[in-house]
Amino acid sequence: MKPSDRAPRSLNRRQVLVAGAAGAIAAPYLIRDAVAQGKAVNVGVIMPLSGANAQFGINSRNGVELVADEINAAGGIKALGGARINLVVADSTSNPTTAANVAQRLLTQNDVVAIIGAFASSLTIAISEVTERRGVPLFTMSFSDQITSRGFENIFQVVAKASVLGKAQFDGTVAIAATAGQKLEKVAIMYEDTAYGTSQAGGLRAGAKAAGVEVVMDDAYPLGITDVTPLINKLRSSGAQAVFPVSYLNDSLQIIRSMRQQKVTIPAIGGAAGYVIPDFEKGLGEYAEGVLSISPANYDLDPALTDRFRKRYGYFMVHEALEHAVCMDVLAQAMEKAKSTAPEALRKVLHGTRFEGGWTKAMTGGAVQFDKTGLNTLSVPVMVQWRNKELVTVWPSEYAKGKAVWTN
Amino acid sequence: MNRSTLLRGLGLAVLLAVAVATPFLLDPRGYAIRVVCLALLFAAMAQCWNIVAGLANQVSLGHAAFFGIGAYTSTLLLIHFGLSPWLGMLVGAVLGGIAAFLISLPTMRLKGHYFALATLAFGEVMRVIANSWSGLTGGPVGISVPFAPPSFAMMQFKETRPYYWLMLAALVVVTLVFVAIRRSKLGYRLRAIKENADAAEVIGVDTTRTKITAAVISGMLTACLGTLYAQFQFFFDPDTVFGVASISVRMAMIAIVGGIGTAAGPILGAFFVIPLEEFANDLFSSRAAGLSQLVFGVLLIGVILIEPRGFMALGSRIRRLFGKGGRP
Structure with missing residues (x-):
C-alpha cells in the first residue's frame, strides 16, 4: 500500500525538479540568444542602491543611464554594427560581500563586457577582486589610493586619488x-x-x-x-x-x-x-x-553637457553622476576603437589611448588617459x-x- | 531501530557524495558556485553559533568578533611574514579561543537579553579597535590578501571549485563537532544549563566551566572560518568582518530560520537565506533602488511568522500532517 501511495507524489516532485533544472540550465542560453538577436552589449552597473550610500548610488546610476540612452539614441556602437548598450543594473547594498557576488553574477549570467561601479571604495575593491580574476575591465570613480596601487590590470580610476x-x-x-x-x-x-x-x-x-x-x-x-x-x-x-x-x-x-x-x-x-x-x-x-x-569634478566646467542631466533628472549633475557618465563614455569610445568587446582588446585600447571628446570634455584636463596602473593622469581636483x-x-x-x- | 540508523547513515553518505560532486555540474568560475560557497560558509558559521546558542541557549550577538579575529590574524601574518594561511588559521583559532575565554569570564552570569547585549558590545568594541588601530589593521580602508600564484599551500585558487570543497569540509567538520558535543557529556551539561542553570548547578554541573568550554570551541571554529572568508573574498574591512548586521546577526538569523539547536537547522537556514538574498537582488535590484532588500526582508519576516521555530520544526509539522493523512 504505502509504496504505491508514495509513487505519484515522488514522481510529481521529480518532474518539477527536472523542469526547474532544465529551465535553470537553459536560461543563460536563452538570454545569450536574445542578446545576439538584438545586437546589444551588456554593461554592468553596480551601485549601492539601498542603505547609507543609496543617494550617491542613485545619482551615479542616473549618470550612466543618461549616457547609455544618448549613445543608443545616436545609433549605438557603430563599430559593432550599431549594437545597443544594455545596462544591467544591480544593487551592491553597502556590503562588500554582496558587491562581489553581484559582480560575479553579472559576469557569468549577463555576460557583461565591463562593469561600472560602485561609488564606495570598499565596494569597488571587493568587485575588483572578481573582475581582475576574470580579466574584465572595471571603471570607477572611487577615490581610495588602494584601488590603483595593487598592480591590477583591469581597473580604471577616472578621478584623482584620495x-x-x-x-x-x-x-x-x-x-x-x-x-x-x-x-x-x-x-x-x-x-x-x-x-x-x-x-x-x-x-x-x-x-x-x-x-x-x-x-x-x-x-x-x-x-x-x-x-x-x-x-x-x-x-x-x-x-x-x-x-x-x-x-x-x-x-x-x-x-x-x-x-x-x-x-x-x-x-x-x-x-x-x-x-x-x-x-x-x-x-x-x-x-x-x-x-x-x-x-574631483564639477558640472559648471561644461554646462552644455551637464544641463542634459539637469533637464532629465531635475537637479544639477553631481560629480559622481558626471564621473560615472565619463566612465560610460570612455567604455563606449574604447569599444568603437577596439571594434570588439573582447576584454584583451578593450584593455589594450584603454591603456594606450587618450580619450577626447564626448563627456570627457567635462573633466578637468578635458580628456581621459590611463597610466599602466589604470589611473586617469589628466584629472585634477577643483x-x-x-x-x-x-x-x-x-x-x-x-x-x-x-x-x-x-x-x- | 538499527535499520533506520543504517538508512539514515546511508542517506547522509549519499548526500555528502552529491555535495562533493556538485561543483562538476556548475560553471567552475560562475555565479552559482560562488553563492553555494557562501551558503556553505555561512552554514558553518551558523553551526558554530549553534554550539553555544542552540545547546546552552546563550544567544550571542557578538560572534563577528571571533570571525574578524580569524580573518585579520591570518591575513596580517600572510602580509607581514608570508605565513601560509593554513598556519595563520591555527594562530587565529588560538586567538579566537582566547578572546572567547576572556569575554566569557565577565558575561558568564548574564542570561537572555543581557548576555546578548554584552556580546553585541564586545563585537562592536572589536570593530572600533580594528577601525582605530590603523597601524596594525590598516584601519577603515581595509586590507587585501596579497595576490599569490594559485596553490593549496597558500590557500589561493584560480577557480572556485577548490573553495567549494574547502567550505564543504569546514561545514562537515563544524557539524561533526556540533553533533559530537551534543552527544557527549558536555552536551548533556549544556542542555541542563539551557533548561535550568540553577538546577544544573545543584545536581553538580560546573556551569561556569561548561559554558566557557563551549564558548571557546565555538570561538576557535568561528575564527577558522574568518580565515576562509578572507582567502575567498581577498578583501575585507572592519565593517565587513566585525559587522553586526553582516556577520553577527546573520549567523544567528540563519540558525534561527533553519532551526536552533539542531544539526541540520543552520544548513537549511543558510541554503535558504543566502540564495534568497541573491535571488531578490537578481530579480529586483534593477527595478527600483532598495527594492531587493525590501523583498528579502518581507520574505524573511513571512518565514518567521509561519514557523518561528524554524524549518526543522516546520518539517516535523508537515511530516505529522502527512502522517495523519496517510493513515486509514
Whole structure:
C-alpha cells in the first residue's frame, strides 16, 4: 500500500525538479540568444542602491543611464554594427560581500563586457577582486589610493586619488586664503572614521605639514554621529582659522548647522561627498552659502553637457553622476576603437589611448588617459563654493568660473 | 531501530557524495558556485553559533568578533611574514579561543537579553579597535590578501571549485563537532544549563566551566572560518568582518530560520537565506533602488511568522500532517 501511495507524489516532485533544472540550465542560453538577436552589449552597473550610500548610488546610476540612452539614441556602437548598450543594473547594498557576488553574477549570467561601479571604495575593491580574476575591465570613480596601487590590470580610476584630493583640499584653501590676504597658520581637521574619511584626512595632514601649517585639532568621529556639539566646542576653542570637515551627507549637515548656529564663522572646506550634492543646500538653506569643498569634478566646467542631466533628472549633475557618465563614455569610445568587446582588446585600447571628446570634455584636463596602473593622469581636483544654490568652481584659476568668497 | 540508523547513515553518505560532486555540474568560475560557497560558509558559521546558542541557549550577538579575529590574524601574518594561511588559521583559532575565554569570564552570569547585549558590545568594541588601530589593521580602508600564484599551500585558487570543497569540509567538520558535543557529556551539561542553570548547578554541573568550554570551541571554529572568508573574498574591512548586521546577526538569523539547536537547522537556514538574498537582488535590484532588500526582508519576516521555530520544526509539522493523512 504505502509504496504505491508514495509513487505519484515522488514522481510529481521529480518532474518539477527536472523542469526547474532544465529551465535553470537553459536560461543563460536563452538570454545569450536574445542578446545576439538584438545586437546589444551588456554593461554592468553596480551601485549601492539601498542603505547609507543609496543617494550617491542613485545619482551615479542616473549618470550612466543618461549616457547609455544618448549613445543608443545616436545609433549605438557603430563599430559593432550599431549594437545597443544594455545596462544591467544591480544593487551592491553597502556590503562588500554582496558587491562581489553581484559582480560575479553579472559576469557569468549577463555576460557583461565591463562593469561600472560602485561609488564606495570598499565596494569597488571587493568587485575588483572578481573582475581582475576574470580579466574584465572595471571603471570607477572611487577615490581610495588602494584601488590603483595593487598592480591590477583591469581597473580604471577616472578621478584623482584620495590622497591627492586631500592635499588639493589643503593647497586650494591656502591659495584662496592668500588671495583674500590671509596667511593660514592654524587649521582644524575633523573626519568620519571610514575609508574615505581617514584617507582624505591623511592627505590633509600631509598638505599641512608640507606648508608648515599647524593642525590644532585632528579628530575622527564615528559615521552617523548623533551630537556634534563637543566637536564644535573644541573647534571654537582651538583657535583654528579654517576647518576641514570630511563626511557624508547627514554628518555634514549637522556639522555646518551647529557651527553656524553657534556663530563659528570660520571658513569650512568640505571633502566632497556630502558637501557637493543638492541635498546639502536643501538641508541647510542659507547656512550652505559660502561653504567651500574640494571636488574631483564639477558640472559648471561644461554646462552644455551637464544641463542634459539637469533637464532629465531635475537637479544639477553631481560629480559622481558626471564621473560615472565619463566612465560610460570612455567604455563606449574604447569599444568603437577596439571594434570588439573582447576584454584583451578593450584593455589594450584603454591603456594606450587618450580619450577626447564626448563627456570627457567635462573633466578637468578635458580628456581621459590611463597610466599602466589604470589611473586617469589628466584629472585634477577643483575647489567649489556654494553660491546661491549652485556650485561654482573657484580654484585652480585655469578652471575657475568665479572668485572665491573668503571670510576671515 | 538499527535499520533506520543504517538508512539514515546511508542517506547522509549519499548526500555528502552529491555535495562533493556538485561543483562538476556548475560553471567552475560562475555565479552559482560562488553563492553555494557562501551558503556553505555561512552554514558553518551558523553551526558554530549553534554550539553555544542552540545547546546552552546563550544567544550571542557578538560572534563577528571571533570571525574578524580569524580573518585579520591570518591575513596580517600572510602580509607581514608570508605565513601560509593554513598556519595563520591555527594562530587565529588560538586567538579566537582566547578572546572567547576572556569575554566569557565577565558575561558568564548574564542570561537572555543581557548576555546578548554584552556580546553585541564586545563585537562592536572589536570593530572600533580594528577601525582605530590603523597601524596594525590598516584601519577603515581595509586590507587585501596579497595576490599569490594559485596553490593549496597558500590557500589561493584560480577557480572556485577548490573553495567549494574547502567550505564543504569546514561545514562537515563544524557539524561533526556540533553533533559530537551534543552527544557527549558536555552536551548533556549544556542542555541542563539551557533548561535550568540553577538546577544544573545543584545536581553538580560546573556551569561556569561548561559554558566557557563551549564558548571557546565555538570561538576557535568561528575564527577558522574568518580565515576562509578572507582567502575567498581577498578583501575585507572592519565593517565587513566585525559587522553586526553582516556577520553577527546573520549567523544567528540563519540558525534561527533553519532551526536552533539542531544539526541540520543552520544548513537549511543558510541554503535558504543566502540564495534568497541573491535571488531578490537578481530579480529586483534593477527595478527600483532598495527594492531587493525590501523583498528579502518581507520574505524573511513571512518565514518567521509561519514557523518561528524554524524549518526543522516546520518539517516535523508537515511530516505529522502527512502522517495523519496517510493513515486509514
